[in-house]
């Protein structure tokens with residue numbers, strides 16, 4: 001038996017990179033189906049290599065450090081949230097991804113790509129995430145700016161690039177790793193065509209990276225106690241216990257210290273507004289949890 005990591009999975013066949021760095025094509029044992037366990041790209045596994053033309057067998061999946069269902073990938077440790085001046089950032093998507101990453105104990109970094117096209121995206125990010133405990137990088141895949149700083153953050157991590165279609169995730173990977181992944185032009189993307197179609201785990205020069213299509217469609221649908229949501233907002237920590245009502249959800253309660261901080265310009269109004277949208281959503285899912 002050998003140890004390895006699933007780097008691709010398609011049509012019931014899994015490609016695993018073994019500890020010897022060679023790649024093996026495997027089938028999953030029947031027991032996984034019986035146990036309703038689906039092997040995921042990123043899974044650390046025990047396997048038996050095949051002999052000759054025979055496929056080998058995936059025998060065991062080791063405990064996952066993190067697990068995403070959409071896209072289906074495991075063991076990401078760093079989520080790089082990519083945005084750009086164009087297409088215009090979907091900040092609610094960024095906040096949902098930040099939240100999802102924190103819930104899975106992933107580290108996060110906001111990567112403002114295409115800085116050769118303008119500063120609007122990085123200016124907004126710097127303003128709205130100043131107290132959100134997330135690093136913000138200014139990069140240009142085309143001009144090869146900021147790539148070394150990004151590589152430094154990625155060392156030792158299994159990184160996934162998430163963000164809307166067209167922000168330049170694949171272009172960034174190509175620039176970082178010296179690859180030639182398929183990239184698309186904006187006009188094609190505007191017709192709703194996604195260029196990256198399936199998840200793959202790449203490893204080059206010690207950088208481990210997941211290229212996945214699905215994070216652009218990330219939907220937050222975690223059922224959790226609405227009181228927990230604020231714990232994922234580091235910027236609220238300063239106001240703990242200062243609201244008139246206890247507990248305060250920082251929704252629209254009178255005498256809320258978070259609302260006061262927004263009025264005083266100490267917290268970003270739009271970030272708090274989006275928090276309140278997610279709070280509403282969380283409350284709704286919580287109410288419906290037994291339906």
Ligand SMILES: Nc1nc2c(ncn2[C@@H]2O[C@H](COP(=O)(O)OP(=O)(O)OP(=O)(O)O)[C@@H](O)[C@H]2O)c(=O)[nH]1
Pocket residue numbers: 113114115116117139140141142143163164165166167168169170171172182183184185186189193194195196213216
């Ligand atoms: N000006 C500029 N354009 C860039 C930069 N990075 C990527 N692009 C362009 O943006 C477009 C989309 O890039 P992709 O890498 O395909 O975007 P993606 O995020 O992988 O998109 P999906 O795979 O559809 O999710 C391409 O035309 C790239 O050439 C950059 O730093 N500056």
Ligand SMILES: [Mg+2]
Pocket residue numbers: 169170171182183195196
């Ligand atoms: Mg892509």
Ligand SMILES: [Zn+2]
Pocket residue numbers: 243248249250251253255256257258259
């Ligand atoms: Zn409050």
